[in-house]
Each structure stands twice: as C-alpha cells, then as structure tokens.
Amino acid sequence: MQLEFLGTGAGSPSKQRNVSSVALRLLEERNAIWLFDVGEATQHQILYTTIRPRKIEKIFITHLHGDHIFGLPGLLSSRSFQGGDEPLTIYGPVGIKRFVQTALQVSESRLSYPLHFVEIEHEGEIFKDDSFTVYAKRLDHKITCFGYRVVEHDHPGELQVDKLREMHIPSGPVYGQLKAGKTVKLDDGRVLNGQDFIGPAQPGRIVAILGDTRQTKNAVWLARNADVLVHESTFGKDEAKLAHNYYHSTSKQAAEIAKEAGAKRLLLNHISARYAGKAAYQLAYQVRKLFPNTRVVNDLDVFDIPFKKQGERDGK
Amino acid sequence: MQLEFLGTGAGSPSKQRNVSSVALRLLEERNAIWLFDVGEATQHQILYTTIRPRKIEKIFITHLHGDHIFGLPGLLSSRSFQGGDEPLTIYGPVGIKRFVQTALQVSESRLSYPLHFVEIEHEGEIFKDDSFTVYAKRLDHKITCFGYRVVEHDHPGELQVDKLREMHIPSGPVYGQLKAGKTVKLDDGRVLNGQDFIGPAQPGRIVAILGDTRQTKNAVWLARNADVLVHESTFGKDEAKLAHNYYHSTSKQAAEIAKEAGAKRLLLNHISARYAGKAAYQLAYQVRKLFPNTRVVNDLDVFDIPFKKQGERDGK
Numbered sequence: 001m002q003l004e005f006l007g008t009g010a011g012s013p014s015k016q017r018n019v020s021s022v023a024l025r026l027l028e029e030r031n032a033i034w035l036f037d038v039g040e041a042t043q044h045q046i047l048y049t050t051i052r053p054r055k056i057e058k059i060f061i062t063h064l065h066g067d068h069i070f071g072l073p074g075l076l077s078s079r080s081f082q083g084g085d086e087p088l089t090i091y092g093p094v095g096i097k098r099f100v101q102t103a104l105q106v107s108e109s110r111l112s113y114p115l116h117f118v119e120i121e122h123e124g125e126i127f128k129d130d131s132f133t134v135y136a137k138r139l140d141h142k143i144t145c146f147g148y149r150v151v152e153h154d155h156p157g158e159l160q161v162d163k164l165r166e167m168h169i170p171s172g173p174v175y176g177q178l179k180a181g182k183t184v185k186l187d188d189g190r191v192l193n194g195q196d197f198i199g200p201a202q203p204g205r206i207v208a209i210l211g212d213t214r215q216t217k218n219a220v221w222l223a224r225n226a227d228v229l230v231h232e233s234t235f236g237k238d239e240a241k242l243a244h245n246y247y248h249s250t251s252k253q254a255a256e257i258a259k260e261a262g263a264k265r266l267l268l269n270h271i272s273a274r275y276a277g278k279a280a281y282q283l284a285y286q287v288r289k290l291f292p293n294t295r296v297v298n299d300l301d302v303f304d305i306p307f308k309k310q311g312e313r314d315g316k
Numbered sequence: 317m318q319l320e321f322l323g324t325g326a327g328s329p330s331k332q333r334n335v336s337s338v339a340l341r342l343l344e345e346r347n348a349i350w351l352f353d354v355g356e357a358t359q360h361q362i363l364y365t366t367i368r369p370r371k372i373e374k375i376f377i378t379h380l381h382g383d384h385i386f387g388l389p390g391l392l393s394s395r396s397f398q399g400g401d402e403p404l405t406i407y408g409p410v411g412i413k414r415f416v417q418t419a420l421q422v423s424e425s426r427l428s429y430p431l432h433f434v435e436i437e438h439e440g441e442i443f444k445d446d447s448f449t450v451y452a453k454r455l456d457h458k459i460t461c462f463g464y465r466v467v468e469h470d471h472p473g474e475l476q477v478d479k480l481r482e483m484h485i486p487s488g489p490v491y492g493q494l495k496a497g498k499t500v501k502l503d504d505g506r507v508l509n510g511q512d513f514i515g516p517a518q519p520g521r522i523v524a525i526l527g528d529t530r531q532t533k534n535a536v537w538l539a540r541n542a543d544v545l546v547h548e549s550t551f552g553k554d555e556a557k558l559a560h561n562y563y564h565s566t567s568k569q570a571a572e573i574a575k576e577a578g579a580k581r582l583l584l585n586h587i588s589a590r591y592a593g594k595a596a597y598q599l600a601y602q603v604r605k606l607f608p609n610t611r612v613v614n615d616l617d618v619f620d621i622p623f624k625k626q627g628e629r630d631g632k
C-alpha cells in the first residue's frame with residue numbers, strides 16, 4: 001500500500017505542481033489502484049509512473065471544482081483506448097455523473113468497460129467488501145466537498161505451524177480446522193483449541209484523504225488513528241484569515257487536526273503557487289513542533305504505508 | 317503571424333506529443349491569439365510558451381472528439397483566474413456549447429469575461445472583420461469535422477511620400493486624399509490621381525488548418541493558394557487502407573492535397589504514437605518528391621508565416 005501524488009497544486013496548474021490527484025496503490029492488497037480526484041492532465045502525470053490505467057478500479061472525487069475533475073473524461077477515454085475492460089466506479093458529489101456523461105456523449109466516446117457512479121447523498125459508509133471499508137464525511141468548502149477514510153480490515157493471524165510440528169501434529173485437514181479457530185479432537189485423544197495456534201491479528205491500515213476544506217471537526221473523525229492523513233494546506237501558518245475567506249486551511253490548522261485525531265503521519269498537499277521552492281517546505285517546518293511527522297508532498301512523490309510493527313500493535 | 321504547435325499527437329497523450337492544439341499567433345496583426353482545438357493539457361503546454369491566456373480571442377474547434385476538446389474547460393477557467401476580461405468566442409460543431417457549459421456549471425466556475433459560441437451549421441464564411449475572414453468547410457471524419465481557412469485581407473499600398481516630395485507637393489490634407497485614392501486638383505493647377513502615388517498592395521496571408529479527415533476535395537478548397545496548410549498525417553504513406561478505416565489520412569494523401577491546392581508549405585500534425593523519433597520524420601521524407609516543402613511538426617514548434625516577397629506578389 002502506497003500513496004502516489006499525481007498533482008499537489010491548488011487551482012491552476014504550474015510548471016512545479018499539477019492540479020489535484022492522488023493514487024492509493026493497492027496492488028498487493030487487491031491488484032488495483034484507487035484515485036482521489038482527477039485534475040486536468042492526471043493521465044499525463046500517470047505516464048511518468050508505473051500505474052496502468054486499466055488497474056484503476058475506483059475513483060473518489062472530493063468536490064466538483066475544475067481543478068479536481070477536469071481530467072476525468074480524458075483518463076476514462078484513455079483507459080478504454082488502452083484496452084481496459086474491468087468495471088470502474090466513480091464516487092463523488094451529485095453532479096459528477098452529469099459532467100462525465102455529457103463529456104462522453106458529446107465526444108461520442110464509447111468505453112470498453114462498464115462505468116458506474118455512486119453519487120454520495122449521505123455521509124458514512126460508501127463502500128465495503130471483504131478487505132476494505134470506505135467512509136465519506138462532509139468537509140467545509142465553498143461547494144459540497146467530501147473527505148474519505150479508507151479502512152483496511154484486520155488480517156487474521158497466521159496458523160503457527162512450527163508450534164504444531166513441535167507437538168508432533170501431522171499436517172492434514174486438522175490444520176485447516178485449527179486455522180479456522182475451531183476446537184479439534186485428535187485421534188490420540190488430545191483436544192486442541194485453534195485459538196491457541198493462531199498468531200496475533202495484523203491490524204489493517206487507515207488512510208484519510210481529504211479534499212479542499214476549512215478546519216473542520218469532520219476531518220478529525222475521518223483521520224482518527226489514521227496511519228496517514230492527507231490534508232490540504234493552501235496557505236501558510238499565519239494566513240488563517242485568508243484561508244477562511246477562500247474556504248481553505250493553513251498548515252497549522254492541518255497539523256492541529258492530525259494531532260487531535262491521533263494520526264501517525266501528516267502529508268500536506270494542495271499547495272498554492274505562492275509557495276514555491278523552499279517556501280513550500282516551510283509549510284511543514286512551521287508546524288513540526290505541533291505535529292512532528294509532517295511533510296509537504298510534491299508531484300510524483302510516493303509514500304509507503306507499512307503495517308504497524310509488533311510493538312505498535314500491542315498497543316504501546 | 318506565426319503558427320505555434322501545442323499538441324501534435326493523435327488520440328491519447330504520450331511523453332513525446334500532447335493531444336491536438338495549434339495556436340495562430342496574430343500579435344502584430346491584432347494583438348491576439350487564435351487557438352485551433354484544445355486537447356487536454358493545452359493550458360499546461362501554454363506554460364512553456366510566451367502565450368498569455370488573456371490574449372486568446374477566438375477558439376476554433378474542428379470536431380468534438382475528446383483529444384480535441386477536453387482541455388477547454390480548464391483553459392477557460394485559468395484564463396478567468398488570470399484576470400482575462402476580454403470576450404472570447406468559440407466556433408465549432410453543434411454540441412461544443414453543451415459540453416463547455418455543462419463543465420462550467422457543474423464545477424460552479426464563473427468566468428470573468430463574456431464567452432460566446434458560434435455553432436457552425438452551414439459551411440462558408442463564419443467570421444469577417446476589417447482584417448480577416450475565416451471560412452469553414454466539412455471534412456470527411458467519423459463525426460462532423462471542420463477545416464478552417466483563415467484569410468488575411470490585403471494591406472493597401474503605402475502612399476509614396478518620396479515621389480510626392482520630388483514633385484514639390486507640400487504635405488497637408490492633400491496627402492490624405494491621395495492616400496484614399498482620390499483625384500486632387502492642386503492650387504497650382506496640377507491634377508493628381510491618387511492611384512499613381514500608392515505603392516503595390518501587400519497581399520494578405522492564407523492559413524489552412526484542418527481537423528481529422530480522410531483525403532477530401534474540401535481540403536483542396538480550404539488550402540487553395542495557402543501560405544501554409546496544416547494537415548493531419550495519422551498514418552504513413554503506405555497505410556491508405558488503415559487511414560480509410562479510421563477516417564484519417566496518410567502523409568501521401570496530405571501531400572497530394574497540398575500540391576493540388578497550390579499551397580506553399582505543408583505541415584503534418586496529428587502523428588500517431590506508432591511513429592516515434594525518426595519514424596515520424598519519415599512521414600515527411602516519404603512525400604518530398606510529391607511536395608518538397610513538407611515538415612512533420614513537434615510540440616512547441618513555431619513557424620513564421622512571412623508576407624509574400626515582391627517577386628511572388630507580381631504573380632510569377
């Protein structure tokens with residue numbers, strides 16, 4: 001599981017930063033890529049990564065401002081052109097379907113795969129399967145905007161085969177029953193409880209990816225105990241008034257959210273072009289006293305999201 | 317007057333070529349830029365030129381395929397964001413207005429300038445003012461597609477002031493009347509015909525910019541005596557069958573059009589990604605026996621379109 005940033009700028013593209021898009025790489029987990037927002041030229045950015053458009057399984061749109069959606073029609077068309085045939089689902093505010101369908105109709109684009117839409121009208125769980133649950137909550141932006149919380153389900157513990165071998169229990173169907181947690185009576189009369197032979201569960205990871213927003217309580221909810229929080233920082237620490245007026249956040253406000261939520265790592269994106277070069281990094285340095293594990297991300301940055309280590313799992 | 321190519325590829329963007337867009341730079345002529353097609357990330361390409369979006373006065377769309385229009389909403393929004401306030405007019409097939417308006421509505425983009433649409437339903441003259449006339453003709457593509465012929469009006473000859481001075485005619489209102497071509501009687505009784513004191517007219521330039529098309533007679537009409545013909549060459553000389561099946565042209569077909577039309581220069585664009593590096597240049601080399609002044613264009617290439625020289629004007 002990795003986060004790959006395809007566009008980290010605000011509003012308009014610049015030579016340094018493209019408009020918004022983040023990929024959540026779930027290749028080991030489900031052989032899929034999930035995208036969050038698709039600003040114009042996201043497909044161009046993808047040319048500089050190892051992402052194959054056909055692997056994009058889901059797209060989550062935070063809000064309908066152009067810098068977050070204008071790359072969708074082109075990406076969807078190219079995915080088709082490159083032979084993608086697996087279904088793709090787009091989640092987002094009401095209106096995303098009309099935008100995409102109009103673009104595809106007018107351009108007479110016929111996609112080679114089924115395209116589904118989930119227009120979010122109620123907050124809460126918007127997707128769940130065997131391995132992941134995704135939640136959406138409203139943020140505080142000029143137009144309807146959602147933040148997303150992606151929760152990987154815990155991985156059940158492994159069967160402790162070494163322990164069974166030490167006890168001279170031969171492999172066979174018994175192993176499967178024990179792995180399923182059942183109690184088993186062996187031919188020699190011994191009774192074994194599967195629970196005693198299963199290692200500790202591996203807690204799933206939590207990633208919170210937010211859209212454009214003022215500082216809001218819902219961001220804390222979304223980022224609760226998250227391994228990574230991706231939060232906008234359109235403005236620097238001392239620009240709270242500007243941030244408020246434009247429905248955006250400062251780096252300090254983002255750090256406060258990360259701290260209150262107990263997140264492990266804060267990645268700042270949606271950086272205004274007014275912060276170029278070193279000035280952009282300052283956005284993170286400014287707030288490290290408040291939340292040390294803070295980084296400003298750049299286009300094409302990749303961040304691994306590792307499983308929690310044994311110590312962390314045991315609840316330090 | 318120059319042509320600046322912003323995207324010269326076919327179908328999908330590649331690292332080498334972006335999707336379609338050409339700028340006709342008319343800065344000396346009218347302090348304006350005209351764009352022909354706006355594929356996705358045209359505004360990104362513009363960042364690498366001296367073009368200022370606020371100078372874009374007209375946009376001509378050849379057809380509604382995504383690789384020719386998906387950059388429009390972003391470009392229009394950025395032009396507004398950068399403070400453009402002059403009106404902008406978009407010409408193109410029926411449907412272009414619906415596409416643009418839906419994108420702007422859904423994204424709640426309010427432009428800082430008046431946006432006009434001219435949806436072309438009849439071939440012929442689509443624009444005329446004091447200095448330019450633009451014609452549109454249907455091409456032969458899978459969907460409705462237009463080619464454009466931009467005709468600069470002839471510049472009237474200059475008043476030959478040296479000649480008047482030699483004849484000891486003092487400057488004054490008489491000069492204005494002579495420049496207007498009138499016959500004037502001087503106080504000393506001499507009668508002068510303005511026509512005798514006006515230098516040769518400077519013929520205007522003609523530029524033909526075509527969209528995606530099979531070889532078609534209308535292309536000859538559009539390119540008649542053009543200083544430059546921009547013609548697609550999605551395929552190489554020997555791929556006429558493929559070109560026909562996909563509603564495109566070969567380099568040879570483009571050269572035949574240029575020759576028959578008596579164009580002075582042929583620029584080949586809309587190059588398929590199958591022709592990379594040297595293979596792309598071959599598209600031009602292949603046809604130079606047929607039409608010597610042929611070039612394959614690359615992204616960000618600029619071509620000057622000079623006035624005809626004296627010898628050419630005298631109608632060799």
Ligand SMILES: [Zn+2]
Binds near residue numbers: 010020065
């Ligand atoms: Zn934004």
Ligand SMILES: [Zn+2]
Binds near residue numbers: 326327336381528
């Ligand atoms: Zn095309």
